[in-house]
Structures are given as C-alpha cells and as structure tokens.
Amino acid sequence: MSAKTPLHKLQLWAALSLFALSAYSCSEPASPFGQTAITVEALDASCTEVWLELKFSNLTQPADVAIQKDGKDYHRILSLNRDTLLVFEDLVPSTNYSYRAIIRHEGKDDKISNTVQVRTMDTTSHNFTWQTFTFGEVGSSSLYDVAIIDENNIWAVGEIYMKDSLGNPDPNAYNAVHWDGTNWELKKIYTGSSCNPVDYSPLKAIFAFSDSNIAITSGGSIGWFNGKINRADCGIRPLLSGAINKMWGTSSSDLYVVGNGGNIAHYNGTSWQKIESGITNDITDIWGISDGNDGFTKYFAAENYLIKLDNFNNLTSHSIEESGYIRSIWAKQDFRIYAAGDGMTIFNGYFWNRADNPELRFVYRIKGEDNNSIAGLSANRQVYYFNGISWVGVASEARNSFLKLDIRNHLIASVGRQGDKAMITIFK
Numbered sequence: 001m002s003a004k005t006p007l008h009k010l011q012l013w014a015a016l017s018l019f020a021l022s023a024y025s026c027s028e029p030a031s032p033f034g035q036t037a038i039t040v041e042a043l044d045a046s047c048t049e050v051w052l053e054l055k056f057s058n059l060t061q062p063a064d065v066a067i068q069k070d071g072k073d074y075h076r077i078l079s080l081n082r083d084t085l086l087v088f089e090d091l092v093p094s095t096n097y098s099y100r101a102i103i104r105h106e107g108k109d110d111k112i113s114n115t116v117q118v119r120t121m122d123t124t125s126h127n128f129t130w131q132t133f134t135f136g137e138v139g140s141s142s143l144y145d146v147a148i149i150d151e152n153n154i155w156a157v158g159e160i161y162m163k164d165s166l167g168n169p170d171p172n173a174y175n176a177v178h179w180d181g182t183n184w185e186l187k188k189i190y191t192g193s194s195c196n197p198v199d200y201s202p203l204k205a206i207f208a209f210s211d212s213n214i215a216i217t218s219g220g221s222i223g224w225f226n227g228k229i230n231r232a233d234c235g236i237r238p239l240l241s242g243a244i245n246k247m248w249g250t251s252s253s254d255l256y257v258v259g260n261g262g263n264i265a266h267y268n269g270t271s272w273q274k275i276e277s278g279i280t281n282d283i284t285d286i287w288g289i290s291d292g293n294d295g296f297t298k299y300f301a302a303e304n305y306l307i308k309l310d311n312f313n314n315l316t317s318h319s320i321e322e323s324g325y326i327r328s329i330w331a332k333q334d335f336r337i338y339a340a341g342d343g344m345t346i347f348n349g350y351f352w353n354r355a356d357n358p359e360l361r362f363v364y365r366i367k368g369e370d371n372n373s374i375a376g377l378s379a380n381r382q383v384y385y386f387n388g389i390s391w392v393g394v395a396s397e398a399r400n401s402f403l404k405l406d407i408r409n410h411l412i413a414s415v416g417r418q419g420d421k422a423m424i425t426i427f428k
Helices: 006-025 358-362
Strands: 037-045 050-055 065-067 072-080 082-087 096-105 108-112 116-119 130-133 142-150 151-162 176-181 184-187 205-210 211-216 222-225 230-233 244-251 254-259 266-269 270-276 285-291 296-302 305-307 315-319 324-333 336-341 344-347 350-352 363-370 372-377 381-385 390-397 400-408 411-418 422-427
Touching: 006 285, 037 108, 037 116, 037 324, 050 065, 050 096, 050 116, 072 082, 072 254, 108 176, 108 350, 130 184, 130 372, 142 205, 142 400, 142 422, 151 205, 151 411, 151 422, 205 244, 244 411, 254 285, 270 336, 296 324, 296 336, 305 324, 336 372, 344 358, 344 363, 358 363, 358 372, 372 400, 381 411, 381 422
Parallel strands: 324 363
Antiparallel strands: 037 050, 050 082, 065 072, 065 096, 096 108, 096 116, 130 422, 142 151, 142 411, 151 176, 176 184, 205 211, 211 222, 222 230, 244 254, 254 266, 266 270, 285 296, 296 305, 305 315, 324 336, 336 344, 336 363, 344 350, 363 372, 372 381, 381 390, 400 411, 411 422
C-alpha cells in the first residue's frame, strides 16, 4: 500500500509556493546603477567659492544627482552622463563645508558618494603702504621686468644710464638693480658672448628659481645668472625669429621662453627645442599650472589668442576676439584663468567673461600668488589688488608708468619708468 501525503501538508506547500510566487512578482526591478560608483573630489577653494569634481565609474545611463552641502540638499543635476566640474559660489570666507553626491532613482537614494571636507580661504588685507625709487641721471632709463625672491632679495632689470666718475655719460648702461632689504644697488651684468656683441645689453625679462639660479634675457639670447656671474647661452639664438618677451619654468632644466612672431622655445637642461605655435602673433606672457600628474600645463597670452600647451606638447588655441586682446595671464587652476590686456577677462576653460567691475577695464598686466592675492596694473596708473572678495585700487605717484610686476607674500613690486628715469614701486 503506497504512502499518501496528508492533505494539510499539500495545502501548506501550495500556500508557500503561492506566497513565493507573489513576492517574486511584486519585487522591485534591479537598479540600473547597481554597478555604478560615484565619488566627489575637492579641487580648490577661494574665499567664496569651491570647485568639486564629480566622477563616475560604470555609469551606463544618465543619472539624476543631488549635491548635499552640510548634510542638506543644495543642488540638483538632471540626466548627468559624464564626470563633471562643479563650482559653488556665495560661500563665507574661512568656513568649513562638507559635500557629498547622491544618485537618486525613482525617488530613492540609490548611490551615495564619499563626503569631502572643504575650508574656504580667509581674505587678505587691502591695506598697503608704498614707496617709489627712481634711477638714472642721463638719457632715458627704464626697468622692464622684476623678480621677487623674498622681501630682502629683489631683482629688477632694464637699462639705467648714469654718469661716470668724471661726470660724463657712462657709455655702458646698468642693466639691473638689486634690493638687499636695506638698499638698492645698481648692477652691470655682463652679457657679451659669441651671440651678443654688447657687453652690457639692456635686459628685457627675468625669471628667478632661487637667489643663485636666475634666468635673464636681452631679448635675443638667454643668460644663467647666479647673482654674481652671468653665463651666456646662445643655443636659443638660431630658433628665434623675434625678440623674447617673457620666461617661465619649474627649474633651470625646464624653462620656456616666448616672444614676438609666435615664438615658443623650451630648454630641457641640455638643449633648446622650438615649439611651433601655429601663429605669428606676438606672445607677451606665459604661466604654468600643475596638471595634477607631475606635469604642467602652460598658457600663453598672444594678442587675441590664449594658447594652451599640455605636458605632451599638444597645442590648443582659444580665440578671444569678442573680448579684445590679452597681453598677460595668471592662474592657479585650469578652470579660472585671469587675462589682462584691454581690461580683465576670466576664462573658465570653456567661455570668456569680462570682469564686471568697471574699474578693471583698464588693467593690462596681472600676477597672483593665490586665489586671495592677485595684483593688476592699470592704465590709470594704479595697482589693483584682489583680496579674495573684492578689487581695490592702490594709488601711487601719478607720474609712474608701470610695465611689469611681481607679487610674493603680500609684497608687490612694479617696475617701469617715471619720466626719463627708471622706476620701481614697492607695495607692502
């Protein structure tokens, strides 16, 4: 006689099977972001802004993302499908903030990123005192560039004409002046070489790596100056089709020079290489920004073009025809580049925006040291200073005509001429 399953057990099995089938049929579909990861990285902060980079991995479809600040929803981005740079403004100086990102799917938090802590910068002071020093006794003298090593070590270069011991015009111009913290001393840096027949050429530009490692140029050749002796370098001469205007580098084995006619050249510590810019515009300034991968991105001011050179020597150009022309640039990060020429414009990596402060429409030179310490030279004979929140003009002698500037540790040195005399004004 065969065994039979009791009726009550069959009924229980059937009920459980029906419950399982019902639960399965009512379960939520799998999220399309199951394998997606989202991260937030704080790139930089100013006094009132923060820059964040939102990154995804395994993102298979557009996502709706909420940005939280200090644990509360702050910003929402719909249908985001790529890594994105975010900038948030109107923050308070010297304040801590936290940010995180959340992928929201069908009204629920699906993926939550890490939390990053950011502190905005404090403002710096608009209060400056200034003093102007002039040099020159005969003829027309001028200073063309300046480098601050520290507050007790400043070099300015140009051409300064003095009288000799007999009271006659000295045929050899002084081509530099040095500040030692107490006094200015006129200098004659010897420039004579096989590529430069002039013993004491006027010097057009200077870039200091340290007090004993300084690059100088007469516009046609380079000199390596240790503070006492200059070593001429003629290797660049065959590569030039126009005068050198400015220099920038990370070391004496990584120096870039730019000049008229679209000239760009690089020194690697052994030899010079010409870099084709693709333009014939005069390039009047250069600045480099760390690319975050042990390299530097270089930017060049070339009249109505901003040229970008990456660490692999790839060139891209950005036209600024709508915004006039530029002759000077400075930046800390790629996503905010300050340019000056016929006023100040700011490039965010995609678009140009002219500074909305009408007082900045005459700024033609700019230099900074951080997001809360930037200085600009204006055609109204003032130096404008940005403290992280606002620009303020600092007046000096009305006869001063500024050409270049440098800034370090809230100390500004600006050079040029005052009438027929070479001039340097120190703001501190």
